[in-house]
Amino acid sequence: MDLGLKGRTVIVCAASKGLGRACAEALAAEGVALVLNARSKDALEQTATEIAATYGVTVTPVAADIGSADGRAAVLAACPAPDILINNAGGPPPGKLKTWSEEDWVQALAGNLRAPAAMIAAVLDGMAARGFGRIVNITSSVVRHPIDMQGLSAAARAGLHGLVSTLVRDHVGRNVTINNILPGPFATDRLISNFTFRAKQQGISPEQALAARRAELPAGRFGDPKELGQLCAFLCSANAGYISGQSILIDGGAHPQIL
């Protein structure tokens, strides 16, 4: 299916690996020009080189912390008028209410609430003026289904969902959509680090913790980041202008709900 995105300009935040990279690759396959962001310069540049070579598109890496105002300014300087914005950042640390430090709270809100809010604020009016815009926020299934130890993630991301719900109607009439993707368990480094934490709590190995979780999943496997990338690309497609304000859970049926 041609998603009608050839030649569009795209910012993907937090995209040197994992879900952000998968979104970048799915969009690159559609012929967009990309600005990719992550903090570690070498890994980001390698990803940018690989995506440019694989898909024959322009990829500009911007090494910066998307949770900082300076970092966001650097990303926006490389792409001041994006057609598509994919908001993403590293997830907050697992833990319990009494264990998160002041700094944990500051970082979680900076990366998972302030960063996407500021990026949306920077691009929204321009998208509306040009008559096309697609914004996708990568959040988490935890917004809908509580996960023990992920309360800080839930707190920051629920704030973003609340904010977005108030913005959706402003510019949908100008073909600008905003949607959230809520990943369940996907096979990325983030998943492994979360299960390393959980394994330590339970006195088992990370491999045992991962195997136990996998066995619980109705799909019998973790999600492949490529599957999330394809969903993201579809939400960004030319014909998806009537889908806005949606929070789409992608979890292989892991979280039962009344449909």
Ligand code: NAP
């Ligand atoms: P990942 O594999 O660890 O990749 C994270 C990416 O984000 C890396 O490229 C990392 O590069 C970049 N990054 C992290 N913090 C950043 C920052 N402040 N500024 C710029 N770039 C930053 O993680 P993932 O699994 O793809 O997860 C992506 C998001 O989805 C996270 O918020 C995660 O909590 C959420 N999520 C994931 C799952 C899952 O199962 N994987 C489930 C639910 C929610 P640098 O470290 O070099 O910056």
